[in-house]
Amino acid sequence: MFVITADQIGSRTAPDRSAPMxxxxxxxxxxxxxxxxxxTAGDELQALTDDPATxxxxxxxxxxxxxxxxxxGIGGIRSPLPDAVRKATGPAFIAARDAVDAxxxxxxxxxxxxxxxxxxxxxxxxxxxxxxxxxxxxxxxMRSRRSDAGWEVAGLVADGASQKQAAKVxxxxxxxVSQRLKSAMWSVDEQVRPALVALLGELDEQTAATGDxxxxxxxxxx
Numbered sequence: 001m002f003v004i005t006a007d008q009i010g011s012r013t014a015p016d017r018s019a020p021m022x023x024x025x026x027x028x029x030x031x032x033x034x035x036x037x038x039x040t041a042g043d044e045l046q047a048l049t050d051d052p053a054t055x056x057x058x059x060x061x062x063x064x065x066x067x068x069x070x071x072x073g074i075g076g077i078r079s080p081l082p083d084a085v086r087k088a089t090g091p092a093f094i095a096a097r098d099a100v101d102a103x104x105x106x107x108x109x110x111x112x113x114x115x116x117x118x119x120x121x122x123x124x125x126x127x128x129x130x131x132x133x134x135x136x137x138x139x140x141x142m143r144s145r146r147s148d149a150g151w152e153v154a155g156l157v158a159d160g161a162s163q164k165q166a167a168k169v170x171x172x173x174x175x176x177v178s179q180r181l182k183s184a185m186w187s188v189d190e191q192v193r194p195a196l197v198a199l200l201g202e203l204d205e206q207t208a209a210t211g212d213x214x215x216x217x218x219x220x221x222x
């Protein structure tokens with residue numbers, strides 16, 4: 001399972017952004033979540049899913065907003081699931097807590113941690129998680145350099161519009177759309193997303209195969 005824990009940056013001096021972000025994430029990704037997006041301590045948000053694509057999309061949406069330190073934890077969850085994310089427990093939640101704490105000091109404000117069967121930092125699962133973390137972080141940093149114009153046209157194309165249709169909506173030429181997509185590195189985005197989803201899925205499978213699991217119920221859902 002994937003646990004995303006997000007903590008608002010500069011919450012003591014900025015408006016509370018938790019409620020609108022919670023609603024947006026639930027609206028966009030609710031069908032793929034194990035439980036509704038939850039607000040836990042203060043301005044902190046948590047989400048739980050077994051789908052690596054949804055986990056990545058949640059991370060990308062939070063990073064795009066620009067106001068969150070984002071931790072991703074991968075591991076077992078105590079079963080049966082409660083009725084709210086804030087009541088759930090298990091190694092994935094511990095990993096997510098460690099991850100969000102690390103994210104506050106990291107480039108891209110993102111970190112990834114996994115449940116590992118051994119305490120040493122050189123466990124294969126942790127080494128692999130470090131590799132995936134670096135790739136996700138690089139992807140987030142690349143996207144952070146995208147201009148508002150680039151986000152606008154990329155959003156239209158991501159929603160299924162052709163370049164010609166996007167040009168009509170934006171009132172610009174086909175060539176201008178093409179240039180904006182190039183500047184936004186949209187082709188790289190399209191290639192990197194499925195690769196990261198596959199890596200996250202493999203990491204989840206590896207963690208499930210080697211993790212010790214948790215007590216209670218019939219074992220941790222994966």
